[in-house]
Structure formats: structure tokens, C-alpha cells
Amino acid sequence: MTSAIQAELVNGPFGDPALVLDLAFERRALLFDIGDVAALGTRKLLRVSDVFVSHAHMDHFAGFDRMLRVRLGRDASVALWGPPGFTDRVEAKLGAYTWNVIGGYATEFVVTVHEVGLGWSLRTARFGSRSAFAREPLGERSLPAGELCRTPGYTVRAAFLDHRTPCLAFCLVEADHINIWKPRLEALGLPTGPWLTELRRAIREGAPAETPIKARWRDRDGAREREFTVAELVRDVVELTPGQRIAYATDATMTEENAARIVALARDADLLFIEAAFLEADRDHALRKAHMTAAFAGRVAATSGARRAVPFHFSTRYLGGGHRLAAEFEAARAAAMGWQPPSGALSSVPIRDDNRTDA
Numbered sequence: 001m002t003s004a005i006q007a008e009l010v011n012g013p014f015g016d017p018a019l020v021l022d023l024a025f026e027r028r029a030l031l032f033d034i035g036d037v038a039a040l041g042t043r044k045l046l047r048v049s050d051v052f053v054s055h056a057h058m059d060h061f062a063g064f065d066r067m068l069r070v071r072l073g074r075d076a077s078v079a080l081w082g083p084p085g086f087t088d089r090v091e092a093k094l095g096a097y098t099w100n101v102i103g104g105y106a107t108e109f110v111v112t113v114h115e116v117g118l119g120w121s122l123r124t125a126r127f128g129s130r131s132a133f134a135r136e137p138l139g140e141r142s143l144p145a146g147e148l149c150r151t152p153g154y155t156v157r158a159a160f161l162d163h164r165t166p167c168l169a170f171c172l173v174e175a176d177h178i179n180i181w182k183p184r185l186e187a188l189g190l191p192t193g194p195w196l197t198e199l200r201r202a203i204r205e206g207a208p209a210e211t212p213i214k215a216r217w218r219d220r221d222g223a224r225e226r227e228f229t230v231a232e233l234v235r236d237v238v239e240l241t242p243g244q245r246i247a248y249a250t251d252a253t254m255t256e257e258n259a260a261r262i263v264a265l266a267r268d269a270d271l272l273f274i275e276a277a278f279l280e281a282d283r284d285h286a287l288r289k290a291h292m293t294a295a296f297a298g299r300v301a302a303t304s305g306a307r308r309a310v311p312f313h314f315s316t317r318y319l320g321g322g323h324r325l326a327a328e329f330e331a332a333r334a335a336a337m338g339w340q341p342p343s344g345a346l347s348s349v350p351i352r353d354d355n356r357t358d359a
């Protein structure tokens with residue numbers, strides 16, 4: 001099946017972290033981190049509904065200004081999600097500009113900030129352009145552990161990593177694909193029609209098994225109607241296939257605790273983006289900077305069982321030598337999976353030094 005979600009690192013493996021996840025069916029996109037996003041372009045930036053920020057180090061958050069710039073004066077509100085202290089960071093950024101004229105704009109632009117607490121609380125605040133982006137607290141609620149938000153189309157899960165500051169890793173879990181078997185419908189003498197939209201909605205929203213669904217249609221005998229339960233239809237005419245899982249983990253100290261948390265979050269992901277900032281030869285430097293080496297990240301990726309893994313957030317000290325990080329990552333991943341890649345296979349690693357990574 002062709003995927004409904006396109007994932008792409010905006011700046012390749014060496015540039016600021018920003019992973020754009022385009023949800024074609026929802027006509028919108030999500031961002032995991034928002035470093036420099038100039039390469040994304042205005043049209044794509046306007047498609048972004050939610051930005052999930054791992055932590056507010058500048059390389060992960062500096063693109064917020066550009067996001068703000070392209071949305072001012074447009075009816076294009078955005079939601080931001082981030083770790084403890086994040087609302088203060090956003091407020092400080094908004095406080096850096098003079099907003100004496102935007103109150104009179106015809107449209108209101110709203111930044112909604114969701115701050116995730118270490119105990120899985122969610123504190124929400126609103127910053128609206130009509131009130132010069134003054135903070136308006138919208139309350140606090142508790143989250144199911146590890147689950148930031150759930151929509152009919154997807155869930156975003158998170159894990160806290162230690163980066164000498166709390167840092168969030170994310171996993172987008174697409175909802176199951178609901179396939180209707182037309183031959184089975186025909187065998188039951190049922191037509192396609194709007195009633196199937198109702199069925200899809202009921203499944204997506206997790207309606208109880210006994211929820212009634214009415215198939216209505218017209219034929220030469222006039223209006224027809226038959227009633228089924230959701231459970232009957234799921235059994236007889238529906239096939240559910242799992243949606244995609246795309247995990248993103250970056251900026252973590254090399255500890256067993258961090259490794260275990262990434263593994264749990266990315267378990268059986270279709271695609272894992274994971275930082276591989278330094279070579280194992282520079283391990284001491286990686287530890288000082290609270291980052292992972294490519295070898296460490298490769299072992300974590302292998303243990304998670306992720307089907308594909310893309311190393312990124314390479315330190316610019318290796319600029320021009322990205323293939324060394326990619327090779328070390330792949331070798332460690334292959335070794336931890338219990339097999340050695342055939343010689344020559346490493347050149348197929350999809351990493352280019354200064355261009356975009358094809359995800």
C-alpha cells in the first residue's frame with residue numbers, strides 16, 4: 001500500500017533538526033522539532049497544524065520565528081507541544097517583538113501551547129494576536145502515560161529522555177486503515193454509499209460493538225434499509241490493517257535508561273529517526289555534550305525492531321564525512337541484529353552530506 005504519510009528531514013542529517021510529517025488525507029502536516037525551517041517554504045509551513053518540540057535548545061526551536069512570520073495576518077493558528085518550562089520559552093519569544101498594530105487585523109492568529117509535565121500532566125495556554133499575545137492559561141489535565149494527543153487519524157506518543165534537561169521523543173502512530181471488501185458487500189446484496197462513511201467513523205471513534213449502522217439505498221423496489229451492528233460489519237466486510245508508526249528520538253545522553261525508553265517508544269516502528277551525533281572514537285566528547293554516538297544509536301535502533309532507521313543530527317565537525325557516521329550506525333545496527341552486512345552494502349545507506357535525506 002502506498003503510504004499516506006510522507007516523512008522528511010527538512011535539513012538533511014547535518015542541518016537543524018526538523019522532521020516534517022505530511023498527512024496527505026488530512027491535508028495538513030506535523031513537525032517534530034522546528035530548527036531552521038526556511039527550506040520548507042511558506043506553503044508547506046502553512047500546512048503545519050502542530051509542532052512537537054523535543055526541547056528548547058536553539059537548533060530545535062529557532063524556526064518558531066519563521067513560523068510566526070508566515071502566519072501573522074492569516075487565519076492559520078498553530079499548536080505547539082513541548083517539555084517542562086516550554087510555555088515560558090514561547091512567551092519569551094513572543095515577548096521579543098512589538099505588537100501594537102496586529103490587534104486590529106481582521107483575522108486572529110492563535111498559538112496554543114501544550115506543556116507536558118514529567119508526571120504526564122498537560123498544561124495549556126493560549127496566546128492570541130488580538131491581545132498582543134498575552135498568555136491566557138487554559139487549565140491543566142492529566143494525560144494517559146506517554147500519550148500526548150489522539151485524533152481519529154493518529155495518536156502521538158512521547159517519552160522523556162535525559163539530555164541534562166528533559167527532552168521529549170515522539171512517535172506518530174497512524175490509526176488502522178479501514179478497508180471495505182466490495183466483493184463481500186456484493187455477496188450480502190449491499191451497495192456502497194454514505195452509510196460506509198458512517199461505519200468508518202464509528203470504527204475510528206471506537207464506537208461500542210453493538211452500535212447500530214443502517215445501510216440505506218434505493219433500487220427499483222424503492223427505498224431499502226437494513227440494520228447491522230458495527231461488530232457484524234467489522235466481521236463480514238471490513239479488513240483493518242495497521243497504520244504507520246514513525247518514531248523520532250534525538251538529543252539524549254548515552255544511558256541505559258534513555259536507550260530503554262527509545263526502544264519502548266519505537267518498538268516495531270516502520271521508520272525511526274534517531275540522532276547519531278558523534279563517532280564512537282569521540283565518545284568522551286559525546287558524553288560531555290549529552291549526545292549519542294552513531295554506534296550507540298545503531299544498537300538502540302536494532303533493539304527497537306524498527307524496520308527502517310535514519311540516523312541524523314550529525315555534528316558539523318564531520319561535515320563532508322557523513323558517510324562515516326552512517327557506516328558506523330549501520331554496522332552497529334547490523335551487528336546488534338545478529339548479522340553482518342555483505343561488503344559493499346554500506347554504500348547504500350541513504351545519507352547525503354549536505355542535501356536532504358530521502359526518508
Ligand SMILES: [Zn+2]
Nearest residue numbers: 057059060251
Ligand atoms: Zn540538538
Ligand SMILES: [Zn+2]
Nearest residue numbers: 055057163251
Ligand atoms: Zn539539545
